Amino acid sequence: MSEFKVRTMATLAAAGEEAEILFWVGCAGSFDERAQKITKAVAKILHAANLQFAILGTEEACTGDPAKRAGNEFLFQMMAMQNIETLNAYGIKKIVTACPHCFNTLKNEYPALGGNYEVLHHTTLINQLLNDGKIAIKGGAFKGQRITYHDSCYLGRANDIYEAPREIIEKLDAALIEMKRSKANGLCCGAGGAQMFKEAEEGSKEVNIERADDILETNSNVVASACPFCMTMLRDGVKHHNKEAEIDVKDLAELVANAMDL
Amino acid sequence: MPKILFGSNQLPNIVLQEKHMISSIVFLILTGVASYFFAKNLSKIRRNILLGKDIDLSDNKPLRFKTMLGVAFGQSKMKARPVPFVLHFIVYAGFILINIEVLEILIDGIFGTHRVLSVFGPIYDIAIGFFEILAFAVSIACIIFLSRRYILKIARFQSPELKGFASRDAATILFIEIVLMGALLKMNAADQILQLRGVDHYINAGSFPISSWLVVPFYNWLNMSNASLILLERIAWWFHIIGIFLFMNYLPFSKHFHIIMAFPNTWYSNLKAKGELNNMASVTQEVKLMLDPSAQTPEGYQPPTSFGVKDVTDLTWKNLMDAYTCTECGRCTSVCPQNQTGKTLSPRKVMMDTRDRLEEVGKNIDANKGTFVDDSKNLHSYISEAELWACNTCNACVEACPVNINPMEIIVEMRRYKVMEQSAAPAAINNMFSNMENNQAPWQFSPMDRANWTQED
Numbered sequence: 001m002s003e004f005k006v007r008t009m010a011t012l013a014a015a016g017e018e019a020e021i022l023f024w025v026g027c028a029g030s031f032d033e034r035a036q037k038i039t040k041a042v043a044k045i046l047h048a049a050n051l052q053f054a055i056l057g058t059e060e061a062c063t064g065d066p067a068k069r070a071g072n073e074f075l076f077q078m079m080a081m082q083n084i085e086t087l088n089a090y091g092i093k094k095i096v097t098a099c100p101h102c103f104n105t106l107k108n109e110y111p112a113l114g115g116n117y118e119v120l121h122h123t124t125l126i127n128q129l130l131n132d133g134k135i136a137i138k139g140g141a142f143k144g145q146r147i148t149y150h151d152s153c154y155l156g157r158a159n160d161i162y163e164a165p166r167e168i169i170e171k172l173d174a175a176l177i178e179m180k181r182s183k184a185n186g187l188c189c190g191a192g193g194a195q196m197f198k199e200a201e202e203g204s205k206e207v208n209i210e211r212a213d214d215i216l217e218t219n220s221n222v223v224a225s226a227c228p229f230c231m232t233m234l235r236d237g238v239k240h241h242n243k244e245a246e247i248d249v250k251d252l253a254e255l256v257a258n259a260m261d262l
Numbered sequence: 263m264p265k266i267l268f269g270s271n272q273l274p275n276i277v278l279q280e281k282h283m284i285s286s287i288v289f290l291i292l293t294g295v296a297s298y299f300f301a302k303n304l305s306k307i308r309r310n311i312l313l314g315k316d317i318d319l320s321d322n323k324p325l326r327f328k329t330m331l332g333v334a335f336g337q338s339k340m341k342a343r344p345v346p347f348v349l350h351f352i353v354y355a356g357f358i359l360i361n362i363e364v365l366e367i368l369i370d371g372i373f374g375t376h377r378v379l380s381v382f383g384p385i386y387d388i389a390i391g392f393f394e395i396l397a398f399a400v401s402i403a404c405i406i407f408l409s410r411r412y413i414l415k416i417a418r419f420q421s422p423e424l425k426g427f428a429s430r431d432a433a434t435i436l437f438i439e440i441v442l443m444g445a446l447l448k449m450n451a452a453d454q455i456l457q458l459r460g461v462d463h464y465i466n467a468g469s470f471p472i473s474s475w476l477v478v479p480f481y482n483w484l485n486m487s488n489a490s491l492i493l494l495e496r497i498a499w500w501f502h503i504i505g506i507f508l509f510m511n512y513l514p515f516s517k518h519f520h521i522i523m524a525f526p527n528t529w530y531s532n533l534k535a536k537g538e539l540n541n542m543a544s545v546t547q548e549v550k551l552m553l554d555p556s557a558q559t560p561e562g563y564q565p566p567t568s569f570g571v572k573d574v575t576d577l578t579w580k581n582l583m584d585a586y587t588c589t590e591c592g593r594c595t596s597v598c599p600q601n602q603t604g605k606t607l608s609p610r611k612v613m614m615d616t617r618d619r620l621e622e623v624g625k626n627i628d629a630n631k632g633t634f635v636d637d638s639k640n641l642h643s644y645i646s647e648a649e650l651w652a653c654n655t656c657n658a659c660v661e662a663c664p665v666n667i668n669p670m671e672i673i674v675e676m677r678r679y680k681v682m683e684q685s686a687a688p689a690a691i692n693n694m695f696s697n698m699e700n701n702q703a704p705w706q707f708s709p710m711d712r713a714n715w716t717q718e719d
Contacts (some may be wrong), residue, residue: 006716026713027703036715042717057713067656070691071570071677073542075698077549103538112541153656158537184661185342188599193655198690199706202653204604211599225587 004047008057015086019054021046022092024106027062027226028100034235041257042098042122048209048262049134059086063105070194077113078104079150084115098122098253100154101192107159121155122253123226124152127164130171130256140173141259147174148220148232150211151186152227158172159170166228172259173221179214187211187227189233196229212237215247222248224255271600274649280675282374289371302469304512307586310624314579319530326529329666334528339448343593348411349403353439356400357521360393360446367503377453380467389406390468393452396471404436404443418592423611428590430516435518442505443690449498452491453478461488472679478535489493524665527587530580531666536657539674570678573640574620577672584667585617600652607652609659609669616672650676651688 005065012019023046029039033140035242046053064079087095095117097103107119129135147169162183171178179185190207200206215223224240225231228251235249250258280696319326331640332338337354338345351450366379380386398617401672411419411432451473481491544566550557571577594609595601601608619641627634653673680686687695694704702709 002719006713007278008713013481025715027705030715031703031705031707032400036718039715040718055713056715057716058710060712062698062704064329066694067705068539069674069677070694071679071681072547072687072695073569073678074682075695077545078541079698079702080550080552095621097419104535108538108632110428113546153658154537154655154690157657159535159660169378185597185658187597187602188654188658190599193653194691194694195652197694198651198688200603201600201605201607201648202602203606203652204601205656207599207603236424237283238596246441261467 001043003044006043007054007150008056008059009092010057010059010118012054013090015203016116018052020052020245021094021096021250022087022090022119023053024095024099024102025055025060026097026102026228028232029098030060031109032228032232034231038098038228038231038251038253041098041251041262042194044257045126045129045135045253045260046096048260049129051056051134056077056086063085063110064192065101066197068105068109069116069192070197080110080113080115083255084110086116087115089126091119094118094120095121096122098226098228098251100158101229104154105165109185119166121161123155123168124161126256127167127171131169131216135256135260137171137173137256137259138204138261141261142172142174142222142255144175144220145172145222145257146177147172147222147224148177148179148215148218149182149224149226150179150189150215150230151183152225152230153186155191155226156186157184165224165252168256169224172255177218177220181214181220187214189227189230189237191233193227198233206237206240208233211246212241212243216241216243220247222250224250224252225254236241272583275594282430286372287373291376292504292507293371296511303511306624306628307519310620311579311582311586313623314577314582316577317578317580318411319525319580322533325533326531328532330529330535333666333719334524335533339647339662339666342662349406352396352399352403352702353407356396356443360400362389363393363446364503364506365540367499375428376463377465377467380465386467387469390450391471393510394447394470394472397446398476399471401443404439404592408433408436418596420594421595421608421610423608424590424615425594428614431516431518433592434512435495435516435673438505438509439626442502442509445498445502445505447473447477448527449502452483452498454478455481455486456491458490459488461492462596482494485626516592517588518667520587523583523587527583530583533667539655539671542678565714568679570680571641572679572683573674574616574623575634576679577616577641578674581616581668581672581675582620583670585620587665588613588617588667590614590667591664593662593664594667595647599654599656599658599716605648605652606646607649610674612645612669612672613647613667616641619644642679644711645676647680647686651691653677672707 009019009022021185023043025039040163061083062079063083064076068076070140095106097167100121101123103119106117116173130137149165149169151162166176187210189211211234227235229248231249231251238249239246305457339351366377369378370376393636410416425604453464454470454474455478458464491705500547548565551559576581590610592610598609623634626637636716650673653670655670655674657670660670697704697706
């Protein structure tokens with residue numbers, strides 16, 4: 001990042017400084033090329049909001065979510081305890097993450113193992129920053145665009161977060177077009193429950209293609225997602241229908257960063 | 263006895279009383295037998311549910327009460343599908359309210375009275391009239407339900423798991439309900455003619471907005487005598503109450519048991535975020551010892567003997583209660599992303615398999631004087647790996663269930679057994695595990711590259 005430097009908790013601690021909030025990047029956000037763009041957009045927004053944030057950098061490890069969903073509780077707890085030790089050592093109180101799976105695990109499953117933090121998903125934080133005037137969206141970069149929003153299962157049904165992402169889209173001055181299956185009835189992208197890491201079982205169709213059908217029905221220019229795994233699945237689904245030129249799959253953070261000219 | 267049925271108004275009081283006594287005794291015996299078998303089967307189900315592992319769900323009683331009131335009593339989650347919601351609400355309201363009339367039948371049956379609640383006067387008349395309308399509406403709703411299943415063939419009623427008993431079960435229940443409602447209307451029709459004719463014992467009570475045009479003209483056309491009408495009225499009365507007793511005793515074997523279980527099952531709802539999977543405390547201690555060999559084990563610590571769910575007895579009693587609560591409506595399966603894309607996974611089947619296996623285990627225990635004798639089967643004999651490994655843990659099934667059943671939890675617990683007891687995960691999943699162990703990420707990236715993105719634009 002050329003405009004500013006993303007600092008790690010270790011460098012902050014060495015300088016005797018404290019961070020207001022930890023940006024938990026997650027594995028997809030760290031390594032997946034497409035998801036890295038989401039990560040950078042979030043970092044730019046946090047910076048623009050003048051938030052003193054830091055990442056764990058190489059000290060961050062997978063939360064263990066896919067291991068837990070796949071039934072490997074041993075591996076999950078090993079990952080979790082290792083992370084909790086790191087987080088507690090830095091005295092972390094508040095965490096923001098752009099991954100709903102990390103969000104769910106940190107928020108709901110770490111407390112039983114001694115990790116108690118205020119955990120926010122980036123859509124909630126960004127919406128708050130917009131509401132509080134800490135950041136502002138310039139003009140109507142997306143004015144008149146048809147944007148549909150794909151609910152991530154781990155934000156929506158798992159944690160009842162349906163409104164913050166939609167409020168952001170409204171603030172973009174775009175027309176929010178709901179898919180026939182949305183909010184509590186939203187259809188999974190097909191990645192959750194460790195499916196991301198294996199071939200689908202035998203069937204008649206891939207889940208992400210079924211979801212892409214819903215997207216196509218809305219005649220939208222943009223599909224907003226809020227999860228790096230949904231991002232991968234939806235992009236593949238849209239590509240399957242040869243619609244990647246007409247339909248952009250973007251994370252909400254990218255849309256906001258774009259509208260902020262970041 | 264048969265003689266009494268012909269013109270009871272001419273009989274001396276003493277014979278009348280004797281008649282009532284005999285029928286009261288028969289009625290009491292029937293009630294006793296029906297209640298005995300019902301209680302016996304209920305206690306068997308209770309025993310089966312308690313074969314599950316303990317889980318503490320005694321917290322937050324006000325919220326539990328509120329959830330039960332909204333979800334079970336108020337049917338809040340049914341509203342997602344308006345047509346079945348309205349139809350089901352009619353049948354549900356009929357079930358609850360017509361039971362007031364059953365209460366009267368019980369009192370009349372025991373004391374030989376007739377329409378004893380008519381002491382309430384006009385309120386009684388309105389109530390009986392309302393019940394007639396309800397009974398008619400219930401019959402219509404049940405006919406529509408039957409046609410949805412067997413004529414319109416709505417997709418969620420055509421799944422493979424509904425073949426055989428499950429399909430017959432649904433038809434049986436709907437058929438019994440139509441027949442019972444019919445008996446009520448036939449009884450009322452005969453009763454009102456007898457009332458009009460001023461036949462002794464048939465006091466003027468009730469109003470009959472349905473049977474008066476639906477059934478009475480038919481009786482009038484037959485030009486029936488008082489005696490035959492009394493016979494008809496009595497037959498319908500006995501048919502109705504015996505039907506109810508049979509229905510009650512069919513419940514514990516049927517999916518229709520949800521009419522009872524919906525209430526306790528929603529009381530014991532999961533009150534946490536749906537995304538939270540339970541923490542395995544047994545693993546926590548082991549992991550602590552693994553990470554820090556010098557850590558002290560708590561006094562009396564017993565290392566766990568098994569992980570995850572092999573058989574139904576490894577599930578919690580709430581999972582087992584879920585299985586007995588399931589009425590196989592298939593809302594879960596109809597929203598399952600995997601089922602919708604042609605995979606074998608069906609959350610409804612997971613619940614049906616759990617109940618079937620639990621029944622099997624229960625029968626095994628009964629047959630072997632109270633102890634389970636290994637039958638070389640377990641829950642995995644019913645639910646395949648292809649089903650288990652298809653799940654997205656997306657919570658759509660949990661969200662869709664009108665009585666807060668959680669099929670997903672059973673799937674994850676069974677995966678735990680596969681992985682931690684049998685090391686039998688799909689190869690790609692095992693790969694993901696080893697990446698996580700070695701690289702702290704599910705993919706094969708170097709952990710040292712985790713913050714590389716900060717160096718790019």
